[in-house]
Amino acid sequence: MTNPSPPATLTASDTATASTQILVRDSRDEDLPAIQAIYRHHVLHGTGSFELEPPDLAEMTRRRADVLRNGFPYLVAQVDDQVLGYAYANFFRTRPAYRFTLENSIYIERTAVGRGIGRTLLRELLARCEALGCRQMLAVIGDSANVASIGLHAACGFRFAGVMRASGWKFDRWLDTVFMQRELGPGFSQPPVA
Numbered sequence: 380m381t382n383p384s385p386p387a388t389l390t391a392s393d394t395a396t397a398s399t400q401i402l403v404r405d406s407r408d409e410d411l412p413a414i415q416a417i418y419r420h421h422v423l424h425g426t427g428s429f430e431l432e433p434p435d436l437a438e439m440t441r442r443r444a445d446v447l448r449n450g451f452p453y454l455v456a457q458v459d460d461q462v463l464g465y466a467y468a469n470f471f472r473t474r475p476a477y478r479f480t481l482e483n484s485i486y487i488e489r490t491a492v493g494r495g496i497g498r499t500l501l502r503e504l505l506a507r508c509e510a511l512g513c514r515q516m517l518a519v520i521g522d523s524a525n526v527a528s529i530g531l532h533a534a535c536g537f538r539f540a541g542v543m544r545a546s547g548w549k550f551d552r553w554l555d556t557v558f559m560q561r562e563l564g565p566g567f568s569q570p571p572v573a
Contacts, residue, residue, distance in 0.1 A: 401496055402457040403503045406443065406465060410455050413462035415439045417488050426522035426554050427486070429547040445469065451481065452507040456496045463491040466500040468508050471517050479571045480515040481508055485531070497531045505535065509563040512572055516561045521547060523555035537561040 406414065419433035434442070446453045446467045453467040466485040471477050483504060487497050508516060518532045523542060537559035545553035 399458055399494060401494075401499045403454055403500055404457065406453045406455045406467075408440075410462050410465070411436060411440055411443065413488075414443070414455070414465050417462075417465065417486050420489055421486050424489075425525075426547075426549060427520065427525050427528055429521050429549060429554070429556075431549060443467070450511070452504060454500060454504055454507075456487075456500045458491070458494075458496070463488040463494075464496045464500050466504045468504055468513075468516065471515075479513055480517060481513050482517045482519055485528075492527065497527075498534060501531060501535045505561070505563065513563050514566055514571055516563055518557075518559040518561075520557040520559065521549075521554060523557050525557070529557060529559070532559045532561075535561070 415434070415436050418428070418439065422428050422430045422433040443453050446469045449469060451468045454465060455462045456464040456466075464485070464487040466483060468481040468483045471480045471482040483501070485497060485501055485504070487500075505516060516537075517540070518528070518537055520528045520532070523529075538561070540558040540560040542558070543556040546556045547554040
């Protein structure tokens with residue numbers, strides 16, 4: 380589970396900047412300030428995360444270490460030597476019965492939205508998690524009005540799995556939580572390999 384995959388270099392051919400090369404690679408320690416800055420913006424200005432205060436660099440470092448310790452990918456998307464997004468997967472729940480079900484997180488630098496970075500990152504994350512033998516990927520999306528995240532997940536094969544109405548309170552209003560789900564590999568058609 381801990382063998383890093385080689386970086387994936389993809390052309391964002393489905394975007395207006397078709398010549399942009401998006402390098403998806405394993406994150407490194409030196410990427411953490413950029414990752415923290417991207418997430419900070421989303422916490423302070425968006426509803427995709429229900430955190431109210433952005434975590435500091437030490438906490439983001441701890442969270443990344445937890446993902447890597449569990450043997451899951453923590454990826455960044457790089458364009459022209461700049462980290463413009465990140466994505467990772469971790470256990471959905473820690474009880475043993477959930478061990479083949481993961482939850483993903485993906486955040487894109489605000490000026491880079493709409494350039495194919497999210498789709499490129501998410502596709503690579505799904506491929507890597509499938510190669511690990513995982514069977515289900517869940518997206519727990521903050522705010523039912525978060526059409527960008529819902530659309531991204533739908534474009535990558537996720538299907539609607541439910542909504543928890545008014546489950547979060549942020550920016551002085553109630554927000555829904557949207558669940559989307561995608562099978563990995565054979566999904567539930569076969570027993571998992573222990």
